Amino acid sequence: MTSKLKSFGLAAAVSILALPAFAAEEVKIGVPSWTGAQAIAHVLGEVVTSRIGGKVEYVPGNNATIFQAMDQGKGDIDVHPDVWLPNQESFTKKYVDEAGTVTLSSNPYEGNQGFCVTKDFGEANNITDIADLGRPDVAALMDSDGNGKGEMWIGAPGWASANVNEVKTRDYGLLDFIEPVRAEESVKTARIKDSIAKGEGYAFYCYKPHAVWFQFDVKMLTEPTFDPAKYVMVQPSDDADWYEKSNVATKDALKNVQIAWSNSLADRSPAIAEFFSNFQLTADDVSALAFDISANGTDPADAAKKWIEENSDRVDGWLGL
Numbered sequence: 001m002t003s004k005l006k007s008f009g010l011a012a013a014v015s016i017l018a019l020p021a022f023a024a025e026e027v028k029i030g031v032p033s034w035t036g037a038q039a040i041a042h043v044l045g046e047v048v049t050s051r052i053g054g055k056v057e058y059v060p061g062n063n064a065t066i067f068q069a070m071d072q073g074k075g076d077i078d079v080h081p082d083v084w085l086p087n088q089e090s091f092t093k094k095y096v097d098e099a100g101t102v103t104l105s106s107n108p109y110e111g112n113q114g115f116c117v118t119k120d121f122g123e124a125n126n127i128t129d130i131a132d133l134g135r136p137d138v139a140a141l142m143d144s145d146g147n148g149k150g151e152m153w154i155g156a157p158g159w160a161s162a163n164v165n166e167v168k169t170r171d172y173g174l175l176d177f178i179e180p181v182r183a184e185e186s187v188k189t190a191r192i193k194d195s196i197a198k199g200e201g202y203a204f205y206c207y208k209p210h211a212v213w214f215q216f217d218v219k220m221l222t223e224p225t226f227d228p229a230k231y232v233m234v235q236p237s238d239d240a241d242w243y244e245k246s247n248v249a250t251k252d253a254l255k256n257v258q259i260a261w262s263n264s265l266a267d268r269s270p271a272i273a274e275f276f277s278n279f280q281l282t283a284d285d286v287s288a289l290a291f292d293i294s295a296n297g298t299d300p301a302d303a304a305k306k307w308i309e310e311n312s313d314r315v316d317g318w319l320g321l
Contacts, residue, residue, distance in 0.1 A: 025269040026055035030066035030077040033156050034185050035211055037082035039289035040259070040281065042304035044081055047279075047315060048272055050308070062158030064237060067091040071101045073264030079276065080260045084111055087160040087255065090235040096260070104260045107280035109209070111255035112220075113161060115152070116206035118196055119217040125201070129222045130172055133203055139177035141201035149179040153188040153204040164233055164248055165205050171249040178203075189294065192216055209287035211294035223251035257283075278318040 027048055031041045045056040059077050061069070067088075069077035083104065085092060095102040117127055125138055132138055133152065142150025154169065155162025162182055169180045188204050189212070195202035196216065206212060206220060224230070230250040234242040259276060266273040285307075292303040308315055 025052065025272050026057075027078045027265065027269055027272050028057045028059050028075060030069070030080050031058050031060050032062060032066070032080075032082060033060075033158075034082070035290040035294050036209060036286045038300045039286060039293055039303060040081040042300040043281070043289070043307060044079065044259070044276070044279065046301065046304040046308055047275065047318070050305075051315060051319060052271055052275060054269065054272055063088055063091060063160060064158065067095050067102065067260075070260065070262040071095045071099055073101060073262050075262075075264070075268060078262050078265045078269075083258055083260045084161065085256045085258075086253070087164065090160070090237045092260070094237075101263050102260050103263055103277075105258035105276065105279065107278075108256035108258040109281055109283045109286065111207060111209070111257045111283065113205070113207035113252050113255065114220045114223060115165075115203055116212070116218045116220050117201070117203050118192065119219050120196070121201050122219055122221075127221070130174075132221070134172070134174045134177045136177065138201065142178075142203060144200060144202075147179070149177060150201065150203070151181050152178050153191065154180045154182060155205050156184050157182050160235055161205065161207075163235060163242065163246075164252070167233065167243065167246045167248045171247055189215070192218070209283040209285075209290065211287065211290035213287060214291040215295045224249065226251045226253045228253075275318055278320070280318070 025048075029041045029045050031038055041058060045058060048054040048056050061077060063080070066077050066080045070080065083092065085108075092102075092104055096104050115130055115133075121141075122128065125141065126132070127138060133142075133150070139150040142152070144151060152169070154165035166180050169175060169178055191202055192204065192212070193216070194200075206218065212218060227250045230247070231252075232247045234245045236242045239245055259279060261273065261276050265276075289303055289307055292298045292306070293300050298306075
C-alpha cells in the first residue's frame with residue numbers, strides 16, 4: 001500500500017509539473033569520466049527536465065568527489081549515476097552503511113570486467129589468457145615506446161578498478177613484461193584504433209557494458225576463476241599502504257551496478273528522489289547508449305533524448321504513470 005501511495009505521489013507530481021512548488025525541484029548529477037556513466041547521467045537528467053519539469057546541472061567528478069558531496073548533503077552533487085560494486089565498496093561502506101547519508105539503488109544491472117586484446121592480435125599470437133601477456137614475444141609486440149615493456153591500459157585516474165588492475169598486474173607476475181598505464185578512457189579508445197590500423201599489439205582493461213564491443217572486434221582474456229580467498233583489495237581511501245596490503249590474483253566477480261543519491265535529496269526534491277528509487281537500466285541499454293555516444297559521435301544529451309523517446313513506456317513505469 002505504501003509503495004502504491006508513493007507511486008501515486010510521483011505520478012501526481014509529474015501530471016502537475018506546471019505548479020510553482022514542483023517546478024522548484026532540482027538536482028545536480030555527478031558525471032564520472034567513463035562513457036557509460038555519462039550516458040546514464042544524461043538519461044537521469046533528461047527524465048528530470050522533460051518529464052518531471054525539474055532543473056538539472058551536470059557536475060564532472062571522480063568517485064571520491066561525488067560520494068563526498070553526496071555525504072555532505074548540501075546539493076553540490078546529489079547523485080552518482082554508475083556505482084560499480086564491489087569496486088566502489090569502500091565508498092558505499094563509508095557513506096551508505098556507516099554514515100547513512102547516501103542511498104544505493106536496489107535495481108542494479110550486471111557488469112563484467114577483465115582484460116582484452118583485439119581479436120586479430122590475439123589469434124595471430126595465440127593470446128587467450130592473461131598469463132600470455134607475460135610472454136616476452138607478446139610483450140615485445142606491445143612495446144610502442146621502446147622501453148622494453150608492453151603497455152597495458154588499466155583504467156583512468158580516480159577509478160577504483162584501476163587500483164585493482166594495478167595490483168593484478170603485479171600479482172599475475174606481469175610487471176617484468178608489462179607497464180600498467182593510467183589515462184583517460186578516450187586515450188585508450190584512440191590507442192585501440194591506432195593499434196588496429198598499424199597492426200600493433202595492445203592490451204587494455206575492458207568491461208561490459210561498454211561501447212567497445214560494438215566499436216572494435218575485441219575479446220576478453222581468461223583469468224583464474226574468481227576466488228574470494230585470493231581477492232584481497234584495500235583501496236587508497238581505506239589505507240595509504242593499500243598497494244602493499246592488497247593481493248589480487250583472480251578474476252573479479254560479476255558486478256552489481258546501480259545509481260546512488262544523497263539522502264538529503266528526498267527533502268529537497270522528493271519527486272526526483274522517488275524517480276531515482278524506481279530507475280532501472282539493463283547492461284544492453286547502457287552498451288547501446290555508450291555506442292551511440294562513442295562510435296556515432298552523438299552528444300550524450302541527444303543520445304539520452306533519443307533513448308527516452310524510444311522507451312517511453314519504460315520511463316512511464318519509472319514515474320508511476
